[in-house]
Amino acid sequence: MKVLVAVKRVVDANVKVRVKADNSDVELNNVKMAINPFCEIAIEEAVRLKESGVAEEVIAVSVGDTACQEQLRTALALGADRAIQIDAAATLEPLAIAKLLNAVVEKEQPGLVILGKQSIDGDNNQTGQMLAALAGMPQATFASEVKIDGDEALVTREVDGGLQQIAIRLPAIVTTDLRLNEPRFASLPNIMKAKRKPLEVITADELGINTASRLTTLKVAAPAEREPGVIVANVAELVEKLKTDAGVL
Amino acid sequence: MSILVIAEHDNNTLKAATLNTVQAAAELKNAGAGEITLLVAGENCGGAAEQAAAVAGVSAVVVADNAALAHQLPENMAPLLVSLCQASGYSHLLAAATTTGKNLLPRAAALLDVAQISDITEVVSTDTFVRPVYAGNALATVQSSDAIKVITVRGTAFAAVEATGGAATVSRHDDVTDAGLARFISEEMSVSERPELTAARIIVSGGRGMQSGENFPMLEKVADKIGAAVGASRAAVDAGFVPNDMQVGQTGKIVAPELYIAVGISGAIQHLAGMKDSNVIVAINKDEEAPIFRVADYGLVADLFDVLPELEQAL
Numbered sequence: 001m002k003v004l005v006a007v008k009r010v011v012d013a014n015v016k017v018r019v020k021a022d023n024s025d026v027e028l029n030n031v032k033m034a035i036n037p038f039c040e041i042a043i044e045e046a047v048r049l050k051e052s053g054v055a056e057e058v059i060a061v062s063v064g065d066t067a068c069q070e071q072l073r074t075a076l077a078l079g080a081d082r083a084i085q086i087d088a089a090a091t092l093e094p095l096a097i098a099k100l101l102n103a104v105v106e107k108e109q110p111g112l113v114i115l116g117k118q119s120i121d122g123d124n125n126q127t128g129q130m131l132a133a134l135a136g137m138p139q140a141t142f143a144s145e146v147k148i149d150g151d152e153a154l155v156t157r158e159v160d161g162g163l164q165q166i167a168i169r170l171p172a173i174v175t176t177d178l179r180l181n182e183p184r185f186a187s188l189p190n191i192m193k194a195k196r197k198p199l200e201v202i203t204a205d206e207l208g209i210n211t212a213s214r215l216t217t218l219k220v221a222a223p224a225e226r227e228p229g230v231i232v233a234n235v236a237e238l239v240e241k242l243k244t245d246a247g248v249l
Numbered sequence: 250m251s252i253l254v255i256a257e258h259d260n261n262t263l264k265a266a267t268l269n270t271v272q273a274a275a276e277l278k279n280a281g282a283g284e285i286t287l288l289v290a291g292e293n294c295g296g297a298a299e300q301a302a303a304v305a306g307v308s309a310v311v312v313a314d315n316a317a318l319a320h321q322l323p324e325n326m327a328p329l330l331v332s333l334c335q336a337s338g339y340s341h342l343l344a345a346a347t348t349t350g351k352n353l354l355p356r357a358a359a360l361l362d363v364a365q366i367s368d369i370t371e372v373v374s375t376d377t378f379v380r381p382v383y384a385g386n387a388l389a390t391v392q393s394s395d396a397i398k399v400i401t402v403r404g405t406a407f408a409a410v411e412a413t414g415g416a417a418t419v420s421r422h423d424d425v426t427d428a429g430l431a432r433f434i435s436e437e438m439s440v441s442e443r444p445e446l447t448a449a450r451i452i453v454s455g456g457r458g459m460q461s462g463e464n465f466p467m468l469e470k471v472a473d474k475i476g477a478a479v480g481a482s483r484a485a486v487d488a489g490f491v492p493n494d495m496q497v498g499q500t501g502k503i504v505a506p507e508l509y510i511a512v513g514i515s516g517a518i519q520h521l522a523g524m525k526d527s528n529v530i531v532a533i534n535k536d537e538e539a540p541i542f543r544v545a546d547y548g549l550v551a552d553l554f555d556v557l558p559e560l561e562q563a564l
Contacts, residue, residue, distance in 0.1 A: 011383070013519075016386065016518065017383045017386050017387065018386075019386075019387050026382075026383060026386075026387050093364055094355070094364070094365070095358065095359060095362075095363070095364050095365075098359060120383070120384060120499075121382065121383060122382055123367065123368065123381065123382055123383070123384065123499075124365070124367045125351050125355070125367055125368075126355035126358070126365050126367060127355075128355075129323065129351075129352065129353075129354075129355035129356045129359070130355045130356065130358065130359035130365075131359075132323075132356060133327060133355070133356040133357075133358075133359035133360050134359050137430070138324050138428075138430035138431040139323060139324070139352070139356065139431075140431075141348075141351070141352045142348060142352070144493075154434070157348075158348070158493055158494070159348040159349070159436075160347050160348045160349070160447075160494065160502070161438040161439060161494060162436065162437050162438040162439045162492070162494050163436070163437045163494075164433075164435075164436045164437075165433075165434040165435045165436070166322070166431055166432060166433055166434055167431065167432040167434055168430065168431045168432075169429075169430050169431070172430075177500075178483070178487075178493075178500055179487075179493060214363065214364035214393060214394055214395050215364050215366065215391045215392065215393055215394070216391065216392045216394070217389050217390070217391050218377065218390040218391065218392055219389070219390040220382070220387050220388070220389050220390075221387065221388045221390070222386075222387060222388075223381070223385060223386070223387070223388055223525075226525065226530075226544050226546075227546075229530070229542070229544075229545045229546040229547055229548055230546070230547060230548070231537075231542075231547075231548045231549070231550060232547055232548065232549050234549070234551075234559075235549070235556055235559040235560050235563050236563060238531065238547055238549050238560075239560070239563045239564065241547055242508065242529070242531070242547070246508070246529045246546065246547075248451070248507050248508040248528070248529050249475065249508070249564070
């Protein structure tokens with residue numbers, strides 16, 4: 001079985017993003033970029049499936065400009081066998097990305113596609129579900145455990161009130177939640193080896209996909225700052241203030 | 250124009266998040282988006298349908314009662330939404346931004362070949378919405394050019410409408426098929442006497458500073474005194490102190506209670522993103538440099554193991 005993993009280049013999770021003065025977007029110049037944390041979990045899961053003999057090949061795919069090859073190399077260093085860059089604007093909307101990924105799914109015919117549940121820039125939480133719809137495949141979102149059992153995947157999902165177990169018929173789409181696994185670090189020899197692994201570049205046009213935007217961002221604003229608070233001396237003062245000043249007790 | 254809201258329910262009762270989503274729909278209606286229809290899809294869901302018909306501001310309820318919808322699997326739900334949109338020409342499709350809504354709606358949006366606008370916090374007009382990006386560090390105002398606007402709604406940003414007082418007409422929709430792609434196996438839901446995190450007026454949350462799961466009862470005693478829900482930071486969940494459904498934060502639950510008491514929580518960006526819209530925030534931490542103090546209205550720099558028993562007494 002082939003496993004396809006989608007990865008996205010995003011602002012590093014540790015960077016505090018700032019809104020641009022003209023309110024057109026957040027400041028992305030000279031900001032550290034990284035692989036989206038949920039995508040890292042997706043790669044790890046795919047590599048573990050290969051290590052356990054369930055998967056034969058792990059293919060990493062990313063939609064974006066040349067810069068995203070850096071994240072594809074990271075995926076290769078973490079254990080993916082080969083990579084595909086779909087050369088397109090880095091700002092495409094989830095629907096367009098899902099259509100491009102679906103074109104790759106049709107070409108590669110993977111048994112399983114693993115994606116992060118959301119990227120930490122747009123926080124959309126859409127691409128996996130949209131890809132599942134377009135590919136006509138079942139979906140298991142927010143996965144915290146994945147077991148392949150014959151022609152099915154048994155998946156534990158993190159839902160609002162607790163956990164849910166479902167079985168989905170392969171081929172299928174899985175999106176990762178935080179507790180699915182703990183991603184490994186790429187070792188130096190593997191980083192060197194990754195440089196020689198194949199990385200194919202395809203354009204959106206070659207795939208024949210219309211990636212036009214459906215949404216226009218009119219404004220990006222910083223959220224309202226909270227008023228500075230006060231430090232209280234002890235529990236008695238705290239309870240007093242909550243009762244009288246704040247009126248919440 | 251007209252609006253279809255997907256009711257969140259367990260077949261017997263309507264979940265609270267539905268009432269917040271209907272409020273967003275009511276704001277769309279005021280902006281000119283037409284009447285509100287509530288969809289109750291499930292199996293033996295008459296109880297939920299009855300409650301749906303009573304929700305204030307809802308003019309119609311569509312009930313799809315079918316074994317294929319028992320667990321509302323998106324493989325069967327999404328085609329149902331498409332056929333309803335085609336039959337009734339809805340211009341807006343709304344669901345709560347819960348794990349159920351997040352799972353379902355993008356699948357329907359892709360089948361309709363439209364974009365989705367996730368997790369809105371404000372309705373600007375019938376086609377323009379505000380939504381947080383970058384874990385709430387920025388708010389984007391986005392305008393949709395699609396014929397059908399598919400939207401998930403952040404519950405904490407919209408007050409709940411009244412659960413009663415409405416008198417909607419009820420009709421059935423029977424065009425449902427089982428795609429046969431997915432099977433529900435089981436569910437383990439946490440059972441608690443305390444209020445649900447996303448609906449609680451007061452939340453007491455513990456972080457890594459709690460040191461172990463065995464210390465959480467100290468927090469629970471305080472919570473029970475004031476009728477609060479108990480939450481946790483990602484650090485506490487990752488350390489295995491408490492189960493993941495207690496997690497407050499960007500990747501856990503987004504909450505905005507009247508009072509949020511953060512105990513032994515340092516205040517990582519991802520936690521702040523989940524609770525910084527709370528009305529009043531209290532931080533209790535022995536590290537006075539902890540970032541949580543920057544968003545707190547009241548800070549107490551002290552050892553939580555001294556503070557919690559005192560607090561329990563004082564409340």
